[in-house]
Amino acid sequence: MDFPWNELTLAFSHTSMFPFFDIAHYLVSVMALKRQPGAAAMARKNPLSSWFTAMLHCFGGGILSCILLAEPPLRFLANNTNILLASSIWYITFFCPCDLVSQGYSFLPVQLLAAGMKEVTRTWKIVGGVTHANSYYKNGWIVMIAIGWARGAGGSIITNFEQLVKGGWKPEADEWLKMSYPGKVTLLGSVIFTFQQTKLLAISRHNLMFLYTMFLVATKLLGSLELRAQLLQPEVQDCSTASTLLQLPPLLCVPVHPSVDVHVYGVLQHPDNHDDYRDCYYAFCSF
Amino acid sequence: MDFPWNELTLAFSHTSMFPFFDIAHYLVSVMALKRQPGAAAMARKNPLSSWFTAMLHCFGGGILSCILLAEPPLRFLANNTNILLASSIWYITFFCPCDLVSQGYSFLPVQLLAAGMKEVTRTWKIVGGVTHANSYYKNGWIVMIAIGWARGAGGSIITNFEQLVKGGWKPEADEWLKMSYPGKVTLLGSVIFTFQQTKLLAISRHNLMFLYTMFLVATKLLGSLELRAQLLQPEVQDCSTASTLLQLPPLLCVPVHPSVDVHVYGVLQHPDNHDDYRDCYYAFCSF
Amino acid sequence: MDFPWNELTLAFSHTSMFPFFDIAHYLVSVMALKRQPGAAAMARKNPLSSWFTAMLHCFGGGILSCILLAEPPLRFLANNTNILLASSIWYITFFCPCDLVSQGYSFLPVQLLAAGMKEVTRTWKIVGGVTHANSYYKNGWIVMIAIGWARGAGGSIITNFEQLVKGGWKPEADEWLKMSYPGKVTLLGSVIFTFQQTKLLAISRHNLMFLYTMFLVATKLLGSLELRAQLLQPEVQDCSTASTLLQLPPLLCVPVHPSVDVHVYGVLQHPDNHDDYRDCYYAFCSF
Numbered sequence: 001m002d003f004p005w006n007e008l009t010l011a012f013s014h015t016s017m018f019p020f021f022d023i024a025h026y027l028v029s030v031m032a033l034k035r036q037p038g039a040a041a042m043a044r045k046n047p048l049s050s051w052f053t054a055m056l057h058c059f060g061g062g063i064l065s066c067i068l069l070a071e072p073p074l075r076f077l078a079n080n081t082n083i084l085l086a087s088s089i090w091y092i093t094f095f096c097p098c099d100l101v102s103q104g105y106s107f108l109p110v111q112l113l114a115a116g117m118k119e120v121t122r123t124w125k126i127v128g129g130v131t132h133a134n135s136y137y138k139n140g141w142i143v144m145i146a147i148g149w150a151r152g153a154g155g156s157i158i159t160n161f162e163q164l165v166k167g168g169w170k171p172e173a174d175e176w177l178k179m180s181y182p183g184k185v186t187l188l189g190s191v192i193f194t195f196q197q198t199k200l201l202a203i204s205r206h207n208l209m210f211l212y213t214m215f216l217v218a219t220k221l222l223g224s225l226e227l228r229a230q231l232l233q234p235e236v237q238d239c240s241t242a243s244t245l246l247q248l249p250p251l252l253c254v255p256v257h258p259s260v261d262v263h264v265y266g267v268l269q270h271p272d273n274h275d276d277y278r279d280c281y282y283a284f285c286s287f
Numbered sequence: 288m289d290f291p292w293n294e295l296t297l298a299f300s301h302t303s304m305f306p307f308f309d310i311a312h313y314l315v316s317v318m319a320l321k322r323q324p325g326a327a328a329m330a331r332k333n334p335l336s337s338w339f340t341a342m343l344h345c346f347g348g349g350i351l352s353c354i355l356l357a358e359p360p361l362r363f364l365a366n367n368t369n370i371l372l373a374s375s376i377w378y379i380t381f382f383c384p385c386d387l388v389s390q391g392y393s394f395l396p397v398q399l400l401a402a403g404m405k406e407v408t409r410t411w412k413i414v415g416g417v418t419h420a421n422s423y424y425k426n427g428w429i430v431m432i433a434i435g436w437a438r439g440a441g442g443s444i445i446t447n448f449e450q451l452v453k454g455g456w457k458p459e460a461d462e463w464l465k466m467s468y469p470g471k472v473t474l475l476g477s478v479i480f481t482f483q484q485t486k487l488l489a490i491s492r493h494n495l496m497f498l499y500t501m502f503l504v505a506t507k508l509l510g511s512l513e514l515r516a517q518l519l520q521p522e523v524q525d526c527s528t529a530s531t532l533l534q535l536p537p538l539l540c541v542p543v544h545p546s547v548d549v550h551v552y553g554v555l556q557h558p559d560n561h562d563d564y565r566d567c568y569y570a571f572c573s574f
Numbered sequence: 575m576d577f578p579w580n581e582l583t584l585a586f587s588h589t590s591m592f593p594f595f596d597i598a599h600y601l602v603s604v605m606a607l608k609r610q611p612g613a614a615a616m617a618r619k620n621p622l623s624s625w626f627t628a629m630l631h632c633f634g635g636g637i638l639s640c641i642l643l644a645e646p647p648l649r650f651l652a653n654n655t656n657i658l659l660a661s662s663i664w665y666i667t668f669f670c671p672c673d674l675v676s677q678g679y680s681f682l683p684v685q686l687l688a689a690g691m692k693e694v695t696r697t698w699k700i701v702g703g704v705t706h707a708n709s710y711y712k713n714g715w716i717v718m719i720a721i722g723w724a725r726g727a728g729g730s731i732i733t734n735f736e737q738l739v740k741g742g743w744k745p746e747a748d749e750w751l752k753m754s755y756p757g758k759v760t761l762l763g764s765v766i767f768t769f770q771q772t773k774l775l776a777i778s779r780h781n782l783m784f785l786y787t788m789f790l791v792a793t794k795l796l797g798s799l800e801l802r803a804q805l806l807q808p809e810v811q812d813c814s815t816a817s818t819l820l821q822l823p824p825l826l827c828v829p830v831h832p833s834v835d836v837h838v839y840g841v842l843q844h845p846d847n848h849d850d851y852r853d854c855y856y857a858f859c860s861f
Contacts, residue, residue, distance in 0.1 A: 048466070070646040072357040074434070078427035140652035147648070164739065165451065179622070335753070359644040361721070365714035452738065 006207075013206035017124050019085060024117030026089040029057040029155070031105055034093055043094040054090040055083070056162055060155025065129055065147050069136060112221055119216040123209055125151040126186060130193045141194050148190030153183045181223070185216065293494075300493035304411050306372060311404030313376040316344040316442075318392055321380055330381040341377040342370070343449055347442025352416055352434050356423060399508055406503040410496055412438040413473060417480045428481050435477030440470045468510070472503065580781075587780035591698050593659065598691030600663040603631040603729070605679055608667055617668040628664040629657070630736055634729025639703055639721050643710060686795055693790040697783055699725040700760060704767045715768050722764030727757045755797070759790065 015021075033039055033054055043050035056063070059076040066073045077083060093101045104110055129151030133144040150157075179187070189212050195201040196208050302308075320326055320341055330337035343350070346363040353360045364370060380388050391397055416438030420431040437444075466474070476499050482488040483495050589595075607613055607628055617624035630637070633650040640647045651657060667675050678684055703725030707718040724731075753761070763786050769775040770782050 066357070068646065068648045070357050070640070070644050072355065072423070074355045074430050077429045077433060078424040080426070080429060083429055136646070137652040139654065142651040142654060142657055143648050146651060161739070165448070353644070357644050359642065359710070361642045361717050364716040364720060365711040367713065367716060370716055452735070 009206045009210040012213075013209045015120075017121055018082070021117050021121050021124075022082065022085060023089065024114045025121045026058050026086045027093070027105070028114050028118045030054050030086075030090050030093045031102070033057050034102065040094065050094065051087065051090055053159075053162060055086060056158050057155060058086045060158035061125055061151045061153065064154035064158050065132070065150040068147060068150055069133070112224065115220055115224060116217045119220050120213050122152050122182075122186065122216060123189065123213045126189045126193055127205070127209060130190065130197050134197055139198075141198055144194040144197060145187070145190045148193060149183075149187050152190065153186035156180070156183070185219065189216075296493045296497040299500075300496045302407075304408055305369070308404050308408050308411075309369065309372060310376065311401045312408045313345050313373045314380070314392070315401050315405045317341050317373075317377050317380045318389070320344050321389065327381065337381065338374065338377055340446075340449060342373060343445055344442065345373045347445035348412060348438045348440065351441035351445050352419075352437040355434060355437055356420070399511065402507055402511060403504045406507050407500055409439050409469075409473065409503060410476065410500040413476045413480055414492070414496060417477065417484050421484055426485075428485055431481040431484060432474070432477045435480060436470075436474050439477065440473035443467070443470070472506065476503075583780045583784040586787075587783045589694075591695055592656070595691050595695050595698075596656065596659060597663065598688045599695045600632050600660045601667070601679070602688050602692045604628050604660075604664050604667045605676070607631050608676065614668065624668065625661065625664055627733075627736060629660060630732055631729065632660045634732035635699060635725045635727065638728035638732050639706075639724040642721060642724055643707070686798065689794055689798060690791045693794050694787050696726050696756075696760065696790060697763065697787045700763045701767055701779070701783060704764065704771050708771055713772075715772055718768040718771060719761070719764045722767060723757075723761050726764065727760035730754070730757070759793065763790075 017025075039050070039053075055076075059082075062076050063073045065071075066075055096102075105114070126148045129148040130144045133140065133147035137143045192201065192208065192212065193205075196203060196205055201208070304312075326337070326340075342363075346369075349363050350360045352358075353362055383389075392401070413435045416435040417431045420427065420434035424430045479488065479495065479499065480492075483490060483492055488495070591599075608617075613624070613627075629650075633656075636650050637647045639645075640649055670676075679688070700722045703722040704718045707714065707721035711717045766775065766782065766786065767779075770777060770779055775782070
């Protein structure tokens with residue numbers, strides 16, 4: 001029984017992220033951007049700024065890792081294929097007639113599939129970051145953890161910083177570095193893969209990649225579904241109850257489609273944790 | 288007829304920017320800094336800060352390009368000659384007895400000459416940036432465009448960022464990356480020279496440099512003169528008319544020298560577009 | 575008499591900063607952080623953020639110098655021993671039972687010893703920065719001065735920047751780059767050692783290091799004691815007198831222990847000059 005398992009995980013660890021998983025990652029990132037208040041209007045008024053922000057959402061982790069290792073942050077622009085792919089997805093998401101992409105994305109199975117595939121790219125990014133850092137600093141296991149974390153979850157830091165520069169985000173001292181759930185999970189993964197890289201963990205990398213990816217996808221999907229179930233409970237009658245339940249500031253919950261039986265809310269994305277489960281919520285409850 | 292033309296453009300493309308064109312660039316940049324409200328008082332109170340800001344205005348594009356390519360941003364300080372030249376111009380601009388430099392600069396032909404020469408350095412910077420990026424990333428044409436643009440017009444991003452750190456600039460989300468006219472023209476030039484570099488444009492580089500420089504200088508000078516003509520029209524009677532005409536916030540227009548016949552205004556420089564034609568305006572109408 | 579003097583200064587210049595001087599530097603830096611309002615509560619609520627801030631306080635100068643020379647800012651994390659040492663000091667400072675470390679540190683001789691030893695590390699950092707910059711740019715004496723200054727006193731710029739990102743610091747245009755006393759002294763040292771490096775100053779390096787360190791330590795200790803004496807004068811009766819005397823904003827002086835005879839004040843640390851003499855003050859007058 002061990003042989004086919006090994007074969008399966010080995011084949012899994014050789015899966016190429018390009019193009020389908022990358023597309024899912026870009027789609028989830030750009031949709032998260034589009035749900036920010038004012039993003040759609042901004043894209044029509046100032047397309048260059050919107051495109052630039054979308055690229056930061058898509059490639060933020062890589063850019064942060066480049067900055068930390070003093071590699072050119074522009075390197076991501078040298079990969080013409082991926083840039084064109086991400087730009088196309090940005091274009092059809094924001095400018096598709098009848099908003100077809102958003103409508104398709106609000107269909108629950110599509111969203112779950114995209115969210116799951118995005119989590120797969122996270123594993124690949126962490127492994128890539130840890131391996132890359134290892135080629136610089138042989139014994140710098142703190143550096144390896146930091147780069148793995150930056151690649152996997154650092155995009156939110158870059159986008160927060162962009163928000164700061166654009167004036168759209170007023171930072172609060174006690175929210176800084178308070179990690180979201182994906183941030184914590186990525187840190188855990190980064191630590192695990194660093195231990196594996198430095199031979200402190202006696203498990204082959206492909207097995208670890210498979211197990212960690214399964215864990216990521218499972219918690220992501222379960223978390224999304226659980227959140228949806230919570231919000232569809234009959235006692236969630238108004239915005240304040242929903243915001244209490246989600247531990248979100250009240251202004252982030254707005255009624256979208258009040259019907260007689262079920263109150264449905266759209267949780268506007270909080271810039272601080274766009275990577276969080278909540279970013280999947282809007283569409284879940286607005287069909 | 289073709290031969291002397293080719294000879295002329297080839298000789299033009301071999302013109303050295305040092306020292307005269309560089310001086311013009313530093314002069315225009317430092318004068319733009321000096322016109323900012325409070326800059327002159329600041330220079331006396333805290334000369335080091337003023338000098339540092341002046342250096343950012345003079346070398347901002349190069350610094351941004353270094354950051355984007357992960358080259359030492361301090362490299363510009365290693366060019367002792369240029370630093371000393373820019374420092375001297377900063378010194379005589381801010382501390383010359385009787386403010387002689389500012390008075391000389393307010394003489395229209397001097398200003399037009401300096402503005403024209405500054406535009407010439409822009410071409411050289413774009414070409415330098417595109418060539419330099421090409422040596423890093425052979426096929427990275429997006430990188431080449433970005434670096435050419437950063438060298439030619441990126442100074443305003445660096446100075447905006449400095450304003451942000453100093454608290455003197457409250458960014459607004461919808462003004463971010465909204466390019467000024469020079470920004471757009473520089474982007475155009477960067478695209479053209481990238482196409483030339485990658486052999487997609489069948490024109491020799493020296494011809495292209497000559498034509499593009501002529502275009503830059505002509506639009507700059509015509510823009511300056513047209514702006515001046517507009518503001519000297521009889522119906523421009525007060526600050527609010529002038530600000531409407533210039534599409535500037537009202538507080539940026541202050542009456543400088545109201546005479547009986549012609550109302551003259553000094554347009555205080557808007558930190559966001561110090562590179563714009565308007566930065567030439569102050570002196571034009573205040574003689 | 576010259577021989578033993580030379581031997582002494584040579585031996586002094588070969589002193590290793592690790593571990594005792596490094597410990598003193600980390601202790602002073604972390605204690606300066608702990609005295610910031612809210613820092614202790616923050617450490618319990620969000621330890622990761624507090625640890626990260628402490629590392630910036632301890633290694634800020636090195637990080638700034640890496641950024642300026644386009645070296646990986648993460649390099650400091652590759653030095654596992656120093657990271658662990660600084661982390662331990664952060665841990666025992668913030669989480670020691672009964673706050674033993676802070677209590678021990680408030681004992682005057684301990685504080686003077688730590689402050690003096692920290693000044694010794696400053697000389698080593700300046701010399702290291704100047705030598706390192708010289709290996710990059712042979713004749714770039716401006717770069718050498720800048721890197722020496724960044725290594726020796728640049729930590730405050732990094733921590734200010736962190737405060738800006740965290741929203742805890744509202745910058746004011748006229749406070750930017752207004753150097754604190756240590757900043758000025760470090761600049762002086764950086765200039766001197768650059769002159770020595772470029773053979774413009776005919777003095778051997780070990781002699782210069784000894785003399786400059788003595789100067790640093792003496793001014794630091796005298797400054798601390800003088801400040802303490804001033805504040806214990808009978809005419810310093812309330813916060814406003816103390817703040818006038820210290821040229822600090824009034825809100826930075828709060829009465830800590832009003833007794834009948836002597837009014838004692840704790841000067842809360844100003845984030846802008848945590849490197850200043852005043853950061854030694856709190857404990858001096860609160861025993």
